[in-house]
Amino acid sequence: MSQGKVLIIGGGPAGLEAARTVADLGYPVVLVEKRDRLGGTPDAVHYAQLTHHFRDAGEVMAELVAAITDNPNVEVLTDSQVVACEGEAGNFRVTVQNGAGPKTVEAGAIIVATGFQHFDPGRETQYYNYYSFPDVITIADLEGMLRAHQVVRPSNGETPERIAFIQCVGSRDRQIGNEFCSKVCCGIASKQAIEIKRLLPDSRVFIFYIDMRMYGYWENELYWPAQEQYKVNYIKGLVSEILPKGDRLLIRGEDTTMGRPMEVTVDLVVLSVGMEPSTGTRAMAGLLGLEQNKYGYIAAGGPTGVDPVATSRPGIFVAGAAAGPADLDDSFSMAGLAAARAIATLRRAG
C-alpha cells in the first residue's frame, strides 16, 4: 500500500466528507481550512435547517466534523492556507502557511473543496436596493434569523405580516454574467417559506419566480407542502423594482399567469441570491493552475465530459460547489468519488 497522503483544501461539507471517506478507506489525509474552524459555509453563515428532513444544520455539520475528529488518519490544519504547489500526480509538494509559518506537505493527490459564496446583491448594480433598504435581505441573512427563531423586519424589529421572496437574484442573468441556475435557491426559498409559516402562522408569504426547479423529491418534500399545507403563494413573474411605501416596501412585477401587472406591498423582501465561486475557489484554481469556466468555477468533467470530479490537472480533483452550483447531495456524492479517484492516484503512484 502506498504511503502517500491526500491533501484536501476546504473544510466544508465536500471537504469533510472527502476526508472521512479517504480516512475510512485507510489512507492519511491532511485537511487544510482557511477559517479557524471546520464546517464551511453552512457554519459560517449560520444555516438554520437543511432541506434534508429539516434537520438542524449545526447538528449535521457537527456530525461531519466529529467523524474526522480524533481520527488518526486525519490531520486538520485550521487557520491555514495553501500558498504554493509543485510536482505532479503521485508526488505533489504543497506549501501550507499558517501562524506557525510555512509547512511542506507531501501529497500524492489533492482534492479542492473550496466551495461557493452567496451572490452579493450589491455587485455592479444595486440589486433591489439591498444596501439601502434594511427590510430587503438575502436568503443567507434569513438563515441567521431562522436559526435564532426570530424573523423580524430589520428596520424596526417588528414581526413582518407579508414576506416576498424574489428568485434568481444573481442567477440566470446575462446582464451580470451569471447565466447558470444556482440550483438550490428554489428549494431553499420554499424551505424558508415553510419555516417562516411555522414561526409566523398568520403571515402571508409570496415567492416570485421565473421557473421553480423542484427536481426529484423536493417536489413533494418542499414545494407541495409549502403550497398546500402552508399556503405559500408562488407567483410566476420577477420583480422589476422595490420602492419605499410609507414604512413598507412596494414591489412591482407581473403576475404572468394571471396576465396582468401587479404592485404588492410587503414588510420584508428576501432575495434568493445564487451561488458564485468563492474567493478561495478562484485563488486555488489560479495557484494550482486549474482551468476555470467562464464563471470562475473550476472546470470539471475531464476530457470525457462525464467525470464530474476531474480537473484539467491529473491528480487534482474537485468536489462540491467549487465546480459549480451544488446542493449537499451533489457535494457529498462528488466528495466520495473524489476520494476514490484520489486513492486510485496514490495506488498507481505507489
Next chain:
Amino acid sequence: MTDWNPGKVVDRYPDVPYEEKQRLFLEIKEDPRYEDYLYGCYECGICVSACPSARFYDYSPRVIAQAMAREDVDRIYEILIEDIWNCAQCFSCVRCPRHNNPGGLVTLIREVAVRNGIQETRDVLQGYSRVIYKVMLKGNQVSPDMLQPDFFPDWGPWVREFSENMQVWRQAIPVDTLRGVTDAAWRTDDKTLRELYTIWFETGNIEIIQEVDEGLYELLVDVMEEELEEWEEEV
C-alpha cells in the same frame, strides 16, 4: 391580515365594498368541500386544455384555481359575478395532476352566489327560468328539439344542419325507442314526479330557487304541492 390586492388591476366592481367581497370569499372558502377541491396549483394549464368552455368563451378554470389560491378577493368577486356561468360543469378539469377540482370550485361559488341572492346572479339565471321550471317539474331539461345553433357553438359546426334536419334524420333511424324521443323527454311518470318533488322539498333545493326567483318559486310550489296532495289522497 391584508389581502393580495395587486394595485394596478382594474377593479371591475369598485362600488362593491371590499368587506362584502371578503365575506363572500370566506363563505366559499369555509365550505367543507373546499379543501378537497383546491390543493395547490402549478399553473400548468391542463385544466384549460381539457375544458370545452375555454375553447369558446373567455373562461379559464386555471384562473379560478389561481384566484382562489392567491385569495384575490376582487378577482374572485368578478368570477362569482361572471366567470362561473361559462362553466358547463362537465368536470373535464379534474384530470389535474395535483388533484384539484376547478369545476367543483365553480359549484361552490355558484352556490354562494345563489344563496346570497346576488342581483347579477338573479339576472343571469332569469334566462334559465324555463330550464329550471322544466328540470324541477319534469326532471329533465333538454330535449333534442331545443337545439338552437346560435347558442350551442360547442356542439360543433354541424349543429345547424343537424337542427334543421333533425326530424327527418330521426325518423330515418329505425329504432323505436329513439324515434319519438323529441317529445317523449318530458313525459315523466307520476311516481317519479312525486319522488322528485319530495326530494326538492326535503333537500331545501326549492328554497334556493326562492332566493333567485320568487315568482318561479311560487309557481313551482303550487304545482308540486298539488301533485303531492293528490298522492296523499290516493294513499
